[in-house]
Amino acid sequence: MNYSILIYETAADFAVRNDPDPERREAYWSAWPPYAQALREAGVFAGGAGLEPPDTATTLRFRGDEQLVQDGPFADTKEQLGGFFIVDVPDLDAALAWAARVPRSPGRVCEVRPNLKPMG
Amino acid sequence: MSVDATHRAVEQAARESYGRLLAFLAARTRDVAAAEDALAEAFHAALEHWPRDGVPAQPEAWLLTAARRRLIDASRRAQVRRDALPALLVAADAAEEQLVPDLAFPDERLKLLFVCAHPAIARDVHTPLMLQTVLGLDAARIASAFLVKPATMGQRLSRAKAKIRDAGIAFELPLAGDLPARLGAVLEAIYAAYGSGWDDVAGADPRRRGLAIEAVALGRTLLQLLPAEPEARGLLALMLYCELRRAARRDESGTYVPLSRQDTMRWSRPLIAEADRLLQAAQRAGRLGRFQLEAAIQAVHARRAVSGVTDWEALALLYEGLVRLAPGIGALVGRAAAVAEARDAEHGWALLQAIPAEAVRDYQPYWALATHLLARLQRHGEADTARERAIGLCEDPAMRTFLRQQGRRPH
Numbered sequence: 001m002n003y004s005i006l007i008y009e010t011a012a013d014f015a016v017r018n019d020p021d022p023e024r025r026e027a028y029w030s031a032w033p034p035y036a037q038a039l040r041e042a043g044v045f046a047g048g049a050g051l052e053p054p055d056t057a058t059t060l061r062f063r064g065d066e067q068l069v070q071d072g073p074f075a076d077t078k079e080q081l082g083g084f085f086i087v088d089v090p091d092l093d094a095a096l097a098w099a100a101r102v103p104r105s106p107g108r109v110c111e112v113r114p115n116l117k118p119m120g
Numbered sequence: 121m122s123v124d125a126t127h128r129a130v131e132q133a134a135r136e137s138y139g140r141l142l143a144f145l146a147a148r149t150r151d152v153a154a155a156e157d158a159l160a161e162a163f164h165a166a167l168e169h170w171p172r173d174g175v176p177a178q179p180e181a182w183l184l185t186a187a188r189r190r191l192i193d194a195s196r197r198a199q200v201r202r203d204a205l206p207a208l209l210v211a212a213d214a215a216e217e218q219l220v221p222d223l224a225f226p227d228e229r230l231k232l233l234f235v236c237a238h239p240a241i242a243r244d245v246h247t248p249l250m251l252q253t254v255l256g257l258d259a260a261r262i263a264s265a266f267l268v269k270p271a272t273m274g275q276r277l278s279r280a281k282a283k284i285r286d287a288g289i290a291f292e293l294p295l296a297g298d299l300p301a302r303l304g305a306v307l308e309a310i311y312a313a314y315g316s317g318w319d320d321v322a323g324a325d326p327r328r329r330g331l332a333i334e335a336v337a338l339g340r341t342l343l344q345l346l347p348a349e350p351e352a353r354g355l356l357a358l359m360l361y362c363e364l365r366r367a368a369r370r371d372e373s374g375t376y377v378p379l380s381r382q383d384t385m386r387w388s389r390p391l392i393a394e395a396d397r398l399l400q401a402a403q404r405a406g407r408l409g410r411f412q413l414e415a416a417i418q419a420v421h422a423r424r425a426v427s428g429v430t431d432w433e434a435l436a437l438l439y440e441g442l443v444r445l446a447p448g449i450g451a452l453v454g455r456a457a458a459v460a461e462a463r464d465a466e467h468g469w470a471l472l473q474a475i476p477a478e479a480v481r482d483y484q485p486y487w488a489l490a491t492h493l494l495a496r497l498q499r500h501g502e503a504d505t506a507r508e509r510a511i512g513l514c515e516d517p518a519m520r521t522f523l524r525q526q527g528r529r530p531h
Contacts, residue, residue: 031520038512042481096267097482104517 002046002088002115003095009082010107014053031103039087044098048085079109086115126171133179134163138256139341141184143228145191146235147291152253152281154191162186184225229254230345231291233338237305238289245280246309252277254341255334265313265331303346307355307411310338314359332366335359353402354412357395361418364391375525376518384425392422410446413438417454432461449475453485456493465496484513488523 019025032050039045054073061068073080085102089095092112099110138159145155162183176182235241236249248266251257263273283289294302314335339356346352368386371377399415417438424430439455452475460468472490480486487510494503507527514520 030524034508034512036512038482038509041509041512092269092272093267096269100267100515101513103520 001090002086003092004113004115005048005085005087005095005099005102006081006111006113007083007085007102008079008109008111009105010079013082013105013108014080017053028105035101035103036085038101039085039098044087044089044094046086046088048083050083051081053082054080079107082108123171126175127167129170129175129179130163130166133166133183134256137180137183139229139232139254140225140227141180141187142253142256143232143291144184144225145187146253147228147231149191150288150291151285152235153278153285154194155187156253156281158187158190158194159183161190180225227345228291229341231293233306233342233345234294234302235284235289235291237302237309238284239302239305240287240289241280241283242276245276246305247312248273248277249280250309250338251313251331251334254338257334303349303351306342307351310335310342311355311359311411313338314362332359332363336363348405350402350405350407351409351411353398354409354415357398357402358411358415358418360391360395360398361415361422364388364395364422370518374518376516376522378522379421380430384428387422387425389425392425395419395422410442413442413445417442430461432458436462449479449483450485453483453489457489460489460493460496465493469493469497482513484510484515487513491523491526 013028016024016028019028036045036048057071057073059070059072059074061070085098087095087098089098092114095112095114099112102108102110141162142152142155142159145159146152149155165186166179166183170176232253233250236253237246241249248259248262251262252259259274259277260270262277263270266273268276293299313331315332336356336359339352339359343349343352343356364387365379365382367388368382368384369377377383395415396419399412399419402412402415417435420431420434420438435458436455439451439458442451443455453472456468456471456475458468459471469490472486472493475486487506490506491503491510494500494506504527507523511520511523514523
Protein backbone atom coordinates (compact mmCIF):
# COMPACT_ATOMS: atom_id res chain seq x y z
CA MET A 1 0.00 0.00 0.00
CA ASN A 2 1.28 3.45 -0.86
CA TYR A 3 1.54 6.24 1.67
CA SER A 4 2.70 9.80 1.13
CA ILE A 5 5.04 11.33 3.66
CA LEU A 6 4.48 15.06 3.25
CA ILE A 7 7.25 17.15 4.69
CA TYR A 8 6.38 20.64 5.87
CA GLU A 9 9.30 22.99 6.38
CA THR A 10 9.75 26.29 8.14
CA ALA A 11 10.92 29.54 6.56
CA ALA A 12 14.28 28.89 8.22
CA ASP A 13 14.48 25.49 6.51
CA PHE A 14 13.80 27.03 3.12
CA ALA A 15 16.29 29.83 3.80
CA VAL A 16 19.10 27.53 4.86
CA ARG A 17 18.93 25.80 1.49
CA ASN A 18 20.75 28.83 0.09
CA ASP A 19 22.65 29.84 3.18
CA PRO A 20 25.84 31.79 2.39
CA ASP A 21 27.64 29.58 4.93
CA PRO A 22 28.54 26.44 2.95
CA GLU A 23 28.59 24.30 6.06
CA ARG A 24 25.02 25.18 7.01
CA ARG A 25 23.90 24.77 3.42
CA GLU A 26 25.63 21.41 3.25
CA ALA A 27 24.03 20.31 6.54
CA TYR A 28 20.64 20.81 4.93
CA TRP A 29 21.31 19.23 1.57
CA SER A 30 23.38 16.28 2.74
CA ALA A 31 20.60 15.04 5.02
CA TRP A 32 18.26 13.94 2.24
CA PRO A 33 20.17 11.57 -0.07
CA PRO A 34 20.92 8.99 2.67
CA TYR A 35 17.26 8.92 3.64
CA ALA A 36 16.10 8.45 0.06
CA GLN A 37 18.78 5.82 -0.44
CA ALA A 38 17.71 3.96 2.72
CA LEU A 39 14.14 3.91 1.38
CA ARG A 40 15.39 2.49 -1.93
CA GLU A 41 17.63 -0.12 -0.32
CA ALA A 42 14.78 -1.24 1.91
CA GLY A 43 12.64 -1.66 -1.18
CA VAL A 44 9.90 0.74 -0.07
CA PHE A 45 10.64 3.80 -2.25
CA ALA A 46 7.77 4.51 -4.63
CA GLY A 47 8.47 8.11 -5.59
CA GLY A 48 8.82 11.58 -4.26
CA ALA A 49 10.18 15.04 -4.97
CA GLY A 50 11.66 18.02 -3.24
CA LEU A 51 9.87 21.27 -3.94
CA GLU A 52 11.23 24.75 -4.58
CA PRO A 53 10.34 27.24 -1.83
CA PRO A 54 6.76 28.53 -1.50
CA ASP A 55 7.61 31.94 -2.99
CA THR A 56 8.04 30.17 -6.34
CA ALA A 57 4.50 28.85 -6.11
CA THR A 58 1.66 30.05 -8.29
CA THR A 59 -1.90 29.41 -7.22
CA LEU A 60 -4.91 29.12 -9.46
CA ARG A 61 -8.41 29.65 -8.14
CA PHE A 62 -11.63 29.21 -9.99
CA ARG A 63 -14.83 30.98 -9.11
CA GLY A 64 -17.62 30.14 -11.47
CA ASP A 65 -16.33 31.08 -14.91
CA GLU A 66 -13.69 33.29 -13.44
CA GLN A 67 -10.16 32.23 -12.91
CA LEU A 68 -7.71 33.91 -10.62
CA VAL A 69 -3.97 33.44 -10.79
CA GLN A 70 -2.03 34.45 -7.69
CA ASP A 71 1.60 34.61 -6.73
CA GLY A 72 2.55 32.45 -3.81
CA PRO A 73 1.29 29.31 -2.14
CA PHE A 74 -2.33 28.35 -1.57
CA ALA A 75 -2.22 28.31 2.22
CA ASP A 76 -0.56 31.03 4.22
CA THR A 77 0.81 28.88 7.02
CA LYS A 78 4.04 28.99 8.98
CA GLU A 79 5.13 25.63 7.62
CA GLN A 80 4.93 24.97 3.92
CA LEU A 81 5.16 21.79 1.90
CA GLY A 82 8.84 21.30 1.10
CA GLY A 83 8.72 17.90 -0.50
CA PHE A 84 7.28 14.45 -0.22
CA PHE A 85 8.12 10.78 -0.41
CA ILE A 86 5.84 7.96 -1.44
CA VAL A 87 6.53 4.69 0.34
CA ASP A 88 5.13 1.28 -0.47
CA VAL A 89 4.72 -0.49 2.86
CA PRO A 90 2.28 -3.00 4.36
CA ASP A 91 0.54 -0.65 6.78
CA LEU A 92 0.39 2.74 8.44
CA ASP A 93 2.63 1.63 11.32
CA ALA A 94 5.40 0.92 8.83
CA ALA A 95 4.81 4.25 7.06
CA LEU A 96 5.07 6.09 10.40
CA ALA A 97 8.30 4.25 11.19
CA TRP A 98 9.75 5.66 7.96
CA ALA A 99 8.35 9.13 8.63
CA ALA A 100 10.17 9.07 11.98
CA ARG A 101 13.44 8.73 10.07
CA VAL A 102 12.93 11.84 7.95
CA PRO A 103 15.84 14.14 8.75
CA ARG A 104 14.73 16.41 11.57
CA SER A 105 15.00 20.13 11.93
CA PRO A 106 13.31 22.49 14.41
CA GLY A 107 9.72 23.06 13.35
CA ARG A 108 9.76 20.52 10.56
CA VAL A 109 6.55 18.47 10.47
CA CYS A 110 5.66 15.26 8.65
CA GLU A 111 2.17 14.30 7.64
CA VAL A 112 1.49 10.74 6.58
CA ARG A 113 -1.50 9.90 4.43
CA PRO A 114 -2.58 6.81 2.57
CA ASN A 115 -2.60 7.29 -1.20
CA LEU A 116 -5.81 6.51 -3.00
CA LYS A 117 -5.60 3.24 -4.84
CA PRO A 118 -4.97 3.80 -8.56
CA MET A 119 -8.26 4.05 -10.40
CA GLY A 120 -9.32 1.80 -13.27
CA MET B 121 -8.14 22.40 52.05
CA SER B 122 -7.09 24.38 49.00
CA VAL B 123 -8.05 23.22 45.55
CA ASP B 124 -4.38 22.85 44.63
CA ALA B 125 -3.68 20.65 47.61
CA THR B 126 -6.71 18.53 46.78
CA HIS B 127 -5.61 18.19 43.18
CA ARG B 128 -2.24 17.05 44.43
CA ALA B 129 -3.88 14.51 46.74
CA VAL B 130 -5.96 13.16 43.86
CA GLU B 131 -2.93 13.03 41.60
CA GLN B 132 -0.93 11.23 44.23
CA ALA B 133 -3.70 8.71 44.78
CA ALA B 134 -3.85 8.21 41.01
CA ARG B 135 -0.11 7.69 40.74
CA GLU B 136 0.16 5.33 43.66
CA SER B 137 -3.06 3.41 43.39
CA TYR B 138 -4.39 3.53 39.85
CA GLY B 139 -3.12 0.11 38.81
CA ARG B 140 -4.11 -1.54 42.07
CA LEU B 141 -7.59 -0.07 42.01
CA LEU B 142 -8.12 -0.96 38.37
CA ALA B 143 -6.75 -4.47 38.79
CA PHE B 144 -9.03 -5.06 41.75
CA LEU B 145 -12.12 -3.84 39.91
CA ALA B 146 -11.29 -5.54 36.61
CA ALA B 147 -10.41 -8.85 38.25
CA ARG B 148 -13.93 -9.06 39.63
CA THR B 149 -15.79 -8.05 36.50
CA ARG B 150 -13.36 -9.10 33.77
CA ASP B 151 -14.46 -5.90 32.09
CA VAL B 152 -11.39 -3.67 31.93
CA ALA B 153 -13.06 -0.87 29.97
CA ALA B 154 -15.99 -0.64 32.39
CA ALA B 155 -13.59 -0.66 35.33
CA GLU B 156 -11.56 2.14 33.70
CA ASP B 157 -14.67 4.24 33.14
CA ALA B 158 -15.85 3.72 36.71
CA LEU B 159 -12.44 4.58 38.09
CA ALA B 160 -12.19 7.70 35.95
CA GLU B 161 -15.56 8.82 37.30
CA ALA B 162 -14.41 8.08 40.83
CA PHE B 163 -11.36 10.31 40.34
CA HIS B 164 -13.65 13.00 38.95
CA ALA B 165 -15.89 12.69 41.98
CA ALA B 166 -12.84 12.98 44.24
CA LEU B 167 -11.94 16.28 42.60
CA GLU B 168 -15.44 17.46 43.43
CA HIS B 169 -15.85 16.10 46.94
CA TRP B 170 -12.41 16.26 48.51
CA PRO B 171 -12.03 20.06 48.39
CA ARG B 172 -15.36 20.33 50.17
CA ASP B 173 -15.22 17.40 52.58
CA GLY B 174 -11.47 17.06 52.98
CA VAL B 175 -9.22 14.26 51.73
CA PRO B 176 -10.49 11.01 53.27
CA ALA B 177 -8.31 9.13 55.72
CA GLN B 178 -8.09 6.28 53.24
CA PRO B 179 -8.23 7.81 49.77
CA GLU B 180 -7.94 4.42 48.07
CA ALA B 181 -10.90 3.02 49.95
CA TRP B 182 -12.93 6.10 49.08
CA LEU B 183 -12.05 5.78 45.39
CA LEU B 184 -12.76 2.07 45.38
CA THR B 185 -16.18 2.53 46.94
CA ALA B 186 -17.02 5.32 44.50
CA ALA B 187 -15.87 3.30 41.51
CA ARG B 188 -17.69 0.20 42.66
CA ARG B 189 -20.91 2.13 43.08
CA ARG B 190 -20.58 3.45 39.56
CA LEU B 191 -19.88 0.02 38.17
CA ILE B 192 -23.00 -1.34 39.81
CA ASP B 193 -25.07 1.59 38.53
CA ALA B 194 -23.71 1.20 35.03
CA SER B 195 -24.34 -2.51 35.09
CA ARG B 196 -27.93 -2.00 36.22
CA ARG B 197 -28.48 0.65 33.58
CA ALA B 198 -26.99 -1.32 30.76
CA GLN B 199 -28.53 -4.64 31.70
CA VAL B 200 -26.39 -6.14 28.98
CA ARG B 201 -24.15 -8.07 31.24
CA ARG B 202 -26.34 -9.42 33.97
CA ASP B 203 -23.65 -11.84 34.99
CA ALA B 204 -21.40 -8.96 36.00
CA LEU B 205 -23.69 -7.92 38.80
CA PRO B 206 -23.19 -10.81 41.20
CA ALA B 207 -19.47 -10.49 40.70
CA LEU B 208 -19.70 -6.84 41.59
CA LEU B 209 -21.64 -7.46 44.70
CA VAL B 210 -19.05 -10.00 45.75
CA ALA B 211 -16.48 -7.35 45.05
CA ALA B 212 -18.33 -4.93 47.25
CA ASP B 213 -18.33 -7.34 50.15
CA ALA B 214 -14.77 -8.39 49.65
CA ALA B 215 -13.61 -4.82 49.50
CA GLU B 216 -15.44 -3.79 52.60
CA GLU B 217 -14.03 -6.70 54.52
CA GLN B 218 -10.59 -5.81 53.40
CA LEU B 219 -10.84 -2.14 54.10
CA VAL B 220 -10.21 -2.21 57.80
CA PRO B 221 -7.62 0.37 58.81
CA ASP B 222 -4.02 -0.41 57.80
CA LEU B 223 -5.12 -3.33 55.72
CA ALA B 224 -5.14 -2.73 52.01
CA PHE B 225 -7.42 -4.45 49.50
CA PRO B 226 -5.77 -7.37 47.71
CA ASP B 227 -3.25 -6.49 45.03
CA GLU B 228 -4.41 -8.07 41.79
CA ARG B 229 -1.90 -6.34 39.53
CA LEU B 230 0.02 -9.53 38.85
CA LYS B 231 -3.13 -11.14 37.47
CA LEU B 232 -3.73 -8.02 35.41
CA LEU B 233 -0.19 -8.19 34.00
CA PHE B 234 -0.76 -11.79 32.96
CA VAL B 235 -4.07 -10.85 31.34
CA CYS B 236 -2.42 -7.99 29.39
CA ALA B 237 0.18 -10.41 27.99
CA HIS B 238 -2.30 -13.26 27.49
CA PRO B 239 -1.70 -15.37 24.35
CA ALA B 240 -5.24 -14.54 23.18
CA ILE B 241 -4.34 -10.83 23.05
CA ALA B 242 -2.49 -9.55 19.97
CA ARG B 243 1.20 -9.28 20.76
CA ASP B 244 1.53 -5.65 19.69
CA VAL B 245 -1.05 -4.62 22.29
CA HIS B 246 0.55 -6.33 25.29
CA THR B 247 2.75 -3.39 26.20
CA PRO B 248 0.23 -0.61 25.47
CA LEU B 249 -2.40 -2.47 27.50
CA MET B 250 -0.04 -2.75 30.48
CA LEU B 251 0.94 0.88 30.30
CA GLN B 252 -2.67 1.95 30.21
CA THR B 253 -4.14 -0.38 32.83
CA VAL B 254 -1.32 -0.78 35.33
CA LEU B 255 0.20 2.70 35.10
CA GLY B 256 -2.78 4.67 33.89
CA LEU B 257 -1.01 6.23 30.89
CA ASP B 258 -3.32 7.79 28.36
CA ALA B 259 -3.70 6.26 24.91
CA ALA B 260 -2.40 9.34 23.08
CA ARG B 261 0.92 9.24 24.92
CA ILE B 262 1.26 5.50 24.36
CA ALA B 263 0.49 5.99 20.66
CA SER B 264 3.21 8.63 20.33
CA ALA B 265 5.74 6.46 22.13
CA PHE B 266 5.08 3.56 19.79
CA LEU B 267 4.73 5.66 16.63
CA VAL B 268 1.16 4.57 16.05
CA LYS B 269 -1.78 6.71 14.93
CA PRO B 270 -3.63 7.62 18.14
CA ALA B 271 -7.01 6.58 16.74
CA THR B 272 -5.51 3.22 15.77
CA MET B 273 -3.97 2.75 19.19
CA GLY B 274 -7.32 3.55 20.79
CA GLN B 275 -9.02 0.95 18.61
CA ARG B 276 -6.40 -1.69 19.37
CA LEU B 277 -6.76 -1.10 23.10
CA SER B 278 -10.57 -1.22 22.92
CA ARG B 279 -10.49 -4.39 20.87
CA ALA B 280 -8.16 -6.03 23.38
CA LYS B 281 -10.40 -5.09 26.29
CA ALA B 282 -13.48 -6.36 24.45
CA LYS B 283 -11.64 -9.60 23.85
CA ILE B 284 -10.79 -9.95 27.54
CA ARG B 285 -14.44 -9.40 28.43
CA ASP B 286 -16.07 -11.44 25.67
CA ALA B 287 -13.66 -14.34 25.80
CA GLY B 288 -13.91 -14.32 29.58
CA ILE B 289 -10.15 -14.29 30.04
CA ALA B 290 -9.69 -15.16 33.68
CA PHE B 291 -7.84 -12.95 36.10
CA GLU B 292 -5.83 -15.72 37.63
CA LEU B 293 -2.23 -16.77 37.89
CA PRO B 294 -1.04 -19.24 35.24
CA LEU B 295 -0.60 -22.87 36.21
CA ALA B 296 2.94 -23.91 37.02
CA GLY B 297 3.39 -25.59 33.64
CA ASP B 298 2.32 -22.46 31.76
CA LEU B 299 4.20 -20.06 33.95
CA PRO B 300 7.52 -19.84 32.09
CA ALA B 301 5.88 -19.03 28.74
CA ARG B 302 3.29 -16.71 30.25
CA LEU B 303 5.89 -14.92 32.34
CA GLY B 304 8.10 -14.62 29.28
CA ALA B 305 5.36 -12.66 27.53
CA VAL B 306 4.99 -10.33 30.53
CA LEU B 307 8.75 -9.72 30.70
CA GLU B 308 8.97 -9.06 26.98
CA ALA B 309 6.09 -6.62 27.10
CA ILE B 310 7.76 -4.66 29.90
CA TYR B 311 11.09 -4.67 28.08
CA ALA B 312 9.38 -3.48 24.90
CA ALA B 313 8.34 -0.38 26.81
CA TYR B 314 11.97 0.21 27.71
CA GLY B 315 13.56 -0.15 24.30
CA SER B 316 16.57 -2.35 23.90
CA GLY B 317 19.84 -2.09 25.69
CA TRP B 318 22.05 -4.12 23.43
CA ASP B 319 21.79 -1.66 20.57
CA ASP B 320 24.23 0.41 22.57
CA VAL B 321 26.92 -2.21 22.05
CA ALA B 322 26.63 -1.82 18.31
CA GLY B 323 27.28 1.88 18.74
CA ALA B 324 23.68 2.91 18.49
CA ASP B 325 21.50 4.45 21.13
CA PRO B 326 18.51 2.31 21.98
CA ARG B 327 15.41 3.67 20.33
CA ARG B 328 14.13 6.05 22.92
CA ARG B 329 10.47 5.68 23.34
CA GLY B 330 10.34 8.08 26.25
CA LEU B 331 8.86 5.37 28.40
CA ALA B 332 12.00 4.20 30.19
CA ILE B 333 10.82 5.46 33.56
CA GLU B 334 7.45 3.80 33.11
CA ALA B 335 9.10 0.55 32.06
CA VAL B 336 11.32 0.57 35.15
CA ALA B 337 8.23 1.21 37.28
CA LEU B 338 6.54 -1.83 35.70
CA GLY B 339 9.69 -3.86 36.30
CA ARG B 340 9.73 -2.87 39.96
CA THR B 341 6.04 -3.72 40.32
CA LEU B 342 6.54 -7.12 38.74
CA LEU B 343 9.46 -7.91 41.00
CA GLN B 344 7.54 -6.82 44.05
CA LEU B 345 4.73 -9.18 43.03
CA LEU B 346 7.02 -12.06 42.01
CA PRO B 347 10.00 -11.70 44.37
CA ALA B 348 11.22 -15.27 43.84
CA GLU B 349 11.38 -15.07 40.03
CA PRO B 350 14.99 -14.65 38.86
CA GLU B 351 14.02 -13.45 35.38
CA ALA B 352 11.91 -10.63 36.84
CA ARG B 353 14.99 -9.62 38.83
CA GLY B 354 17.15 -9.99 35.75
CA LEU B 355 14.87 -7.75 33.71
CA LEU B 356 14.91 -4.99 36.31
CA ALA B 357 18.70 -5.27 36.58
CA LEU B 358 18.97 -5.03 32.79
CA MET B 359 16.89 -1.87 32.62
CA LEU B 360 18.80 -0.27 35.48
CA TYR B 361 22.17 -1.09 33.84
CA CYS B 362 20.97 0.81 30.77
CA GLU B 363 19.45 3.61 32.83
CA LEU B 364 22.65 4.25 34.75
CA ARG B 365 24.31 5.40 31.52
CA ARG B 366 21.59 7.88 30.65
CA ALA B 367 23.53 11.02 31.62
CA ALA B 368 26.62 9.87 29.73
CA ARG B 369 24.84 9.25 26.44
CA ARG B 370 25.13 12.87 25.40
CA ASP B 371 27.94 15.29 25.98
CA GLU B 372 27.44 18.89 27.12
CA SER B 373 26.64 20.02 23.60
CA GLY B 374 24.02 17.31 23.16
CA THR B 375 26.16 15.22 20.85
CA TYR B 376 25.71 11.47 20.94
CA VAL B 377 28.45 9.58 22.77
CA PRO B 378 28.83 5.86 21.99
CA LEU B 379 29.13 3.45 24.91
CA SER B 380 32.84 2.85 24.35
CA ARG B 381 33.60 6.56 24.73
CA GLN B 382 31.26 7.38 27.57
CA ASP B 383 32.76 9.06 30.58
CA THR B 384 32.15 6.49 33.30
CA MET B 385 32.26 9.24 35.90
CA ARG B 386 28.86 10.22 34.56
CA TRP B 387 27.38 6.78 35.17
CA SER B 388 25.12 6.55 38.20
CA ARG B 389 26.96 4.77 41.03
CA PRO B 390 23.79 4.04 43.08
CA LEU B 391 22.18 2.42 40.03
CA ILE B 392 25.29 0.32 39.37
CA ALA B 393 25.14 -0.92 42.94
CA GLU B 394 21.42 -1.65 42.75
CA ALA B 395 21.67 -3.44 39.39
CA ASP B 396 24.65 -5.52 40.61
CA ARG B 397 22.74 -6.55 43.73
CA LEU B 398 19.68 -7.51 41.68
CA LEU B 399 21.66 -9.53 39.16
CA GLN B 400 23.66 -11.37 41.82
CA ALA B 401 20.48 -12.24 43.70
CA ALA B 402 18.87 -13.45 40.48
CA GLN B 403 21.82 -15.66 39.61
CA ARG B 404 21.80 -17.27 43.06
CA ALA B 405 18.50 -18.93 42.08
CA GLY B 406 20.48 -20.99 39.58
CA ARG B 407 17.95 -20.61 36.76
CA LEU B 408 19.54 -18.68 33.94
CA GLY B 409 17.29 -16.92 31.45
CA ARG B 410 17.42 -14.44 28.62
CA PHE B 411 17.03 -11.34 30.75
CA GLN B 412 19.67 -12.39 33.28
CA LEU B 413 22.02 -12.99 30.35
CA GLU B 414 21.31 -9.60 28.89
CA ALA B 415 21.75 -8.02 32.29
CA ALA B 416 25.05 -9.87 32.67
CA ILE B 417 26.18 -8.35 29.36
CA GLN B 418 25.38 -4.87 30.61
CA ALA B 419 27.04 -5.71 33.94
CA VAL B 420 30.30 -6.34 32.08
CA HIS B 421 30.04 -2.89 30.52
CA ALA B 422 29.23 -1.35 33.91
CA ARG B 423 32.38 -2.88 35.39
CA ARG B 424 34.41 -0.46 33.26
CA ALA B 425 33.43 2.18 35.82
CA VAL B 426 35.75 0.39 38.28
CA SER B 427 38.34 -1.39 36.14
CA GLY B 428 38.65 1.16 33.37
CA VAL B 429 38.59 -1.60 30.74
CA THR B 430 35.92 -3.65 28.97
CA ASP B 431 36.21 -7.41 29.15
CA TRP B 432 35.33 -8.20 25.53
CA GLU B 433 36.15 -11.92 25.96
CA ALA B 434 33.44 -12.16 28.59
CA LEU B 435 31.06 -10.20 26.38
CA ALA B 436 31.69 -12.44 23.38
CA LEU B 437 30.91 -15.50 25.52
CA LEU B 438 27.76 -13.98 26.98
CA TYR B 439 26.52 -12.96 23.54
CA GLU B 440 27.20 -16.48 22.29
CA GLY B 441 24.94 -17.73 25.07
CA LEU B 442 22.31 -15.11 24.27
CA VAL B 443 22.31 -15.99 20.57
CA ARG B 444 21.62 -19.61 21.51
CA LEU B 445 18.92 -18.75 24.03
CA ALA B 446 17.17 -15.87 22.22
CA PRO B 447 18.55 -15.33 18.72
CA GLY B 448 17.13 -11.90 17.95
CA ILE B 449 18.62 -9.48 15.46
CA GLY B 450 19.99 -7.35 18.31
CA ALA B 451 21.74 -10.33 19.87
CA LEU B 452 23.33 -11.25 16.53
CA VAL B 453 24.62 -7.72 15.96
CA GLY B 454 25.81 -7.47 19.56
CA ARG B 455 27.72 -10.72 19.23
CA ALA B 456 29.44 -9.50 16.06
CA ALA B 457 30.46 -6.31 17.88
CA ALA B 458 31.84 -8.23 20.85
CA VAL B 459 33.74 -10.73 18.71
CA ALA B 460 35.21 -7.89 16.65
CA GLU B 461 36.70 -6.48 19.85
CA ALA B 462 37.63 -9.76 21.52
CA ARG B 463 39.27 -11.26 18.42
CA ASP B 464 39.50 -9.00 15.39
CA ALA B 465 37.40 -6.98 12.97
CA GLU B 466 37.54 -9.76 10.39
CA HIS B 467 35.76 -12.29 12.61
CA GLY B 468 33.23 -9.68 13.67
CA TRP B 469 32.55 -8.77 10.05
CA ALA B 470 32.11 -12.42 9.12
CA LEU B 471 29.46 -12.82 11.81
CA LEU B 472 27.76 -9.63 10.72
CA GLN B 473 27.65 -10.71 7.10
CA ALA B 474 26.12 -14.04 8.07
CA ILE B 475 22.97 -12.22 9.20
CA PRO B 476 20.32 -12.50 6.46
CA ALA B 477 20.11 -9.27 4.42
CA GLU B 478 16.34 -9.34 4.68
CA ALA B 479 16.55 -8.94 8.46
CA VAL B 480 18.74 -5.83 8.40
CA ARG B 481 17.22 -3.80 5.59
CA ASP B 482 15.98 -1.19 8.04
CA TYR B 483 17.88 -2.16 11.18
CA GLN B 484 20.07 0.85 11.89
CA PRO B 485 22.49 -0.66 14.46
CA TYR B 486 23.60 -3.22 11.88
CA TRP B 487 24.71 -0.48 9.50
CA ALA B 488 26.35 1.53 12.25
CA LEU B 489 28.43 -1.49 13.24
CA ALA B 490 29.14 -2.38 9.59
CA THR B 491 30.51 1.14 9.09
CA HIS B 492 32.82 0.76 12.06
CA LEU B 493 34.11 -2.70 11.12
CA LEU B 494 34.60 -1.90 7.43
CA ALA B 495 36.61 1.19 8.35
CA ARG B 496 38.79 -0.93 10.62
CA LEU B 497 39.30 -3.37 7.77
CA GLN B 498 40.46 -0.42 5.60
CA ARG B 499 37.57 -1.00 3.21
CA HIS B 500 36.75 2.68 3.15
CA GLY B 501 34.51 2.77 0.10
CA GLU B 502 32.20 0.14 1.57
CA ALA B 503 32.39 1.81 4.98
CA ASP B 504 31.15 5.05 3.43
CA THR B 505 28.23 3.27 1.77
CA ALA B 506 27.30 1.59 5.05
CA ARG B 507 27.59 4.91 6.88
CA GLU B 508 25.17 6.57 4.45
CA ARG B 509 22.77 3.72 5.06
CA ALA B 510 23.13 4.07 8.83
CA ILE B 511 22.54 7.81 8.55
CA GLY B 512 19.50 7.31 6.33
CA LEU B 513 17.96 4.95 8.89
CA CYS B 514 18.56 7.27 11.85
CA GLU B 515 15.72 8.61 13.90
CA ASP B 516 17.89 10.44 16.37
CA PRO B 517 19.42 13.69 15.03
CA ALA B 518 22.27 13.48 17.59
CA MET B 519 23.20 10.07 16.23
CA ARG B 520 23.03 11.34 12.66
CA THR B 521 25.43 14.15 13.53
CA PHE B 522 27.76 11.70 15.24
CA LEU B 523 27.87 9.39 12.22
CA ARG B 524 28.55 12.32 9.90
CA GLN B 525 31.43 13.50 12.05
CA GLN B 526 32.85 9.98 12.03
CA GLY B 527 32.71 10.07 8.26
CA ARG B 528 34.74 13.28 8.10
CA ARG B 529 37.62 11.90 10.13
CA PRO B 530 40.70 11.14 8.06
CA HIS B 531 40.94 7.43 7.44
